[in-house]
Amino acid sequence: MSSWKNLRTTVKDIIDLSAKSATLADPKANLFCQQFLKQAPNERTELIKSICLDHGLKTDRIYQSINFLANSNKNLDDFNKSFRLSTYDKLNVGAKPEYYSFFQNLARVKDGVNTLVKLRADLLKMLENKCESNSKLEEDLKIMNYILKNMLVLWFSTGLLNIQRIDWKSPTILVERVAQYESVHQIKTLTDLKNRLGSMRRCFIYTHSTMPYEPLVILHIALTNSVSSNINELIKRYKTTINEDKKEFDVTKCSNAIFYSINSCQKGLQQVDLGNSLIKSCVRLLLEELPNLKSFHIGKFF
Numbered sequence: 108m109s110s111w112k113n114l115r116t117t118v119k120d121i122i123d124l125s126a127k128s129a130t131l132a133d134p135k136a137n138l139f140c141q142q143f144l145k146q147a148p149n150e151r152t153e154l155i156k157s158i159c160l161d162h163g164l165k166t167d168r169i170y171q172s173i174n175f176l177a178n179s180n181k182n183l184d185d186f187n188k189s190f191r192l193s194t195y196d197k198l199n200v201g202a203k204p205e206y207y208s209f210f211q212n213l214a215r216v217k218d219g220v221n222t223l224v225k226l227r228a229d230l231l232k233m234l235e236n237k238c239e240s241n242s243k244l245e246e247d248l249k250i251m252n253y254i255l256k257n258m259l260v261l262w263f264s265t266g267l268l269n270i271q272r273i274d275w276k277s278p279t280i281l282v283e284r285v286a287q288y289e290s291v292h293q294i295k296t297l298t299d300l301k302n303r304l305g306s307m308r309r310c311f312i313y314t315h316s317t318m319p320y321e322p323l324v325i326l327h328i329a330l331t332n333s334v335s336s337n338i339n340e341l342i343k344r345y346k347t348t349i350n351e352d353k354k355e356f357d358v359t360k361c362s363n364a365i366f367y368s369i370n371s372c373q374k375g376l377q378q379v380d381l382g383n384s385l386i387k388s389c390v391r392l393l394l395e396e397l398p399n400l401k402s403f404h405i406g407k408f409f
Contacts, residue, residue: 111150114142115157122162122205125212132212140213140222151229159247162205172201206251210258220262220317224375227255231377256378263315263376265384268323270392273310275301280320284372285310288325291368292338303327306358311389313381324381326389327368330361330397334404341367341406364393367406 117139124132146154176186176194213219230252237245271277273285282304286294294300304310307330312322329341366389369382390403 110142111146111154111157114139114146114154115161117142118154118158118162118206118209121212122209125208129212129215133216136212136216136219140216140218143222144225148229151226152233155226155230155233155248155251156244158206158209159244159251162209163247164204164250165201168201172198204251204254207254207258210255214258214262218317220315221321223255223259224318224373227252227259227375227377228373230255231374259376260379263323263379263381265313265381265388268313268315268381268384269319270385270388271312271314272392273312273325274304278320281312281322284320284322285312285325288322288370288372289327289368290370292327307331307361309364309389309393311385311392313385322372323376324385325368325370325372326366326382326385328389328393329365329367330358330400331363331365332361334363334365334402338367338406341365359397359399361397362399362401363404364390364397364400364402365404365406 117135121132121135121139124135143151143154176198179189210223213223230248234245234248234252271281273281275282282300285303286300289303294303302308309328309330311326311328313324314320314322331341366386369386371377371382386405393400393403
């Protein structure tokens, strides 16, 4: 039996155990997280299909619930009078696929949220490539994507995120990630990276407590006394050297902040809007640090 088929059994075990107690499902959830990313891309694709087919929406159950409500009430007034929490709960449970509880249980364990972000990245790739000729399965995969996206929106709400400034003294792994994820204006050399993190620059990232060394969004800012429409000039205007003249680079006298590059780093968080929130948070932080700033500009460079 191939590895993805073993994990298919693990998924069922997690769902069955969680029906009794979420804690009982934790060991299996940990096992799934450890093994999922070890699978080859084609095996992960087959696994996602199997989760969708085995534990997706039960449309017959939804139909029965709706039909029962429709037939047991003569009109809207009757429906309003008879509608109770128990009715809502039945509808809510019936409308959720079994994999909803599977996703919830993964989110409880270490690396679970990260695994779900990677799983959704695979799911999006499947939908983009239209790898499925079965129209019914493709529609079910779209529903899975919609449900998982909405769960990630809750787990990655900005109140749960950490904002960090990255400079040359930051942890090496985060500095490396900044260079790795820069897709707007590629960082080609170590000197280039030092320039982006220099005294006239600011680099901020969002991270999540479950993914502390994985930037979610990276924002690069140039501090200047004038607004430039030339990105090459903007990037190279203030080069940081070991013996830089600190008077020449008096950041406290800058009046403009130009947001010249923003990168969404996790494909699995596509359509989870974090960029706008990061920009707003950075404006507040910059004003606290540099009250002389008068203007903020989003460059037309990305």
